[in-house]
Amino acid sequence: MTVAPAVPDAIVAPRHPGEPLGIVAGGGDLPRLVAAQARLHGWEPRILAVGDGIGAAWLPDDAWPMAWGRLGNAFAHLKDRGVQRLVLCGTVSVRPDFRAILPSLKTLAMLPQIFRVIRGGDDNLLRAAARAFEQRGFELVAVQEILPELLMLPGAVGGALPSVADRAALRRGFEAAGVLGALDVGQAVVASKDRVIALEGIEGTREMLQRVADLRRRGRIGPTERCVLVKGVKPGQDLRFDLPSIGVATIEEAAEAGLVGIGLSAGHALVIGIDDVMAAARAKGIFLWGWTRSCAEEGSA
Structure with a gap:
């Protein structure tokens, strides 16, 4: 059975033109594809580069490189830029060792929650990270709701x-x-x-x-x-x-x-x-x- 590529009807649109879409971006091509497609559909990408995404070229979009020691500042950074909905995507190949970094005050206050998040497998980590964003009023959007053709x-x-x-x-x-x-x-x-x-x-x-x-x-x-x-x-x-x-x-x-x-x-x-x-x-x-x-x-x- 051969099936020709098609685009499912599942695109999430901005509530108003230029609505900010937060993209918590690791490495690889996927975050850039999400940002480019979101812009085509009327979003204004707001990129938070983490892990493997730090140091990547994000033009024409600006990106804030978030060192792990400043993780606690991420929520305020996104809210200050009007972000209510966001996408988690890209690769993070190495987990941070929070015992070996100098955290910001906001990150220091979150360390008990962070240590709970980084335990266990990847699915446990991502579920916990999602809960951390949702508890602070953010709504998560799936990659396939921006790029269903993938x-x-x-x-x-x-x-x-x-x-x-x-x-x-x-x-x-x-x-x-x-x-x-x-x-x-x-x-x-x-x-x-x-x-x-x-x-x-x-x-x-x-x-x-x-x-x-x-x-x-x-x-x-x-x-x-x-x-x-x-x-x-x-x-x-x-x-x-x-x-x-x-x-x-x-x-x-x-x-x-x-x-x-x-x-x-x-x-x-x-x-x-x-x-x-x-x-x-x-x-x-x-x-x-x-x-x-x-x-x-x-x-x-």
């Missing part, structure tokens, strides 16, 4: 189709990803039809794929064993943030690891730069598959 569609995207064996690998991978996600460990799994090859931990998808590439070089994965990457939402995940995503770099890393395809939760995963991703996938001979329950049933037929 959502992965069901079935094949880009033309290539998985074989029966590949669909069995996808099914095994998504079953493992469900267990992994329920433990709030990670979202990504590499699997073949016969076994699970690798599970994502705190290292992230890129380093997991590097590990798979090394396993293949050392002969732990057979030369004819067809493996796939799957990235799925966690059971009960808050869909306003941290959706599984891929970009061109993911295609390149999957190819380096010898994978034949990538499966994503249809309607709940993001493809960043769909045209470039499809071109890269075709060049590398990698299929892209949007996974749904009906796809699973179709694959077992």
Whole structure:
């Protein structure tokens, strides 16, 4: 089943032209895409750069680089700029060590709450961060409510189709990803039809794929064993943030690891730069598959 890209009708519009939209922006291309699209729809982006987003080029938008020691100042900064609604997006690859920094007075007052927030897995952290914003009167907007066209569609995207064996690998991978996600460990799994090859931990998808590439070089994965990457939402995940995503770099890393395809939760995963991703996938001979329950049933037929 091949599905042409389409844009779901889910865009959140500003309440008035020029309404400020806060963007708590980590690294990667996603925050810039959100800012550009929000401006097209009449928002005025107000960017708070955190973690990997500090030092990025944000023109034409201004960005306030928020060092972790000034986290407590973020709420007042956004309110002073008229922000009521905001988006959390982008990568933060390293968690802050608040015991080793000099916090501002406002951050110091928040340290008990901050220490509760940074415990546990990523989903626990993001839920707690969302509550911290909501308790102060902010409303969170999901990335897909600004950029619904990034959502992965069901079935094949880009033309290539998985074989029966590949669909069995996808099914095994998504079953493992469900267990992994329920433990709030990670979202990504590499699997073949016969076994699970690798599970994502705190290292992230890129380093997991590097590990798979090394396993293949050392002969732990057979030369004819067809493996796939799957990235799925966690059971009960808050869909306003941290959706599984891929970009061109993911295609390149999957190819380096010898994978034949990538499966994503249809309607709940993001493809960043769909045209470039499809071109890269075709060049590398990698299929892209949007996974749904009906796809699973179709694959077992």
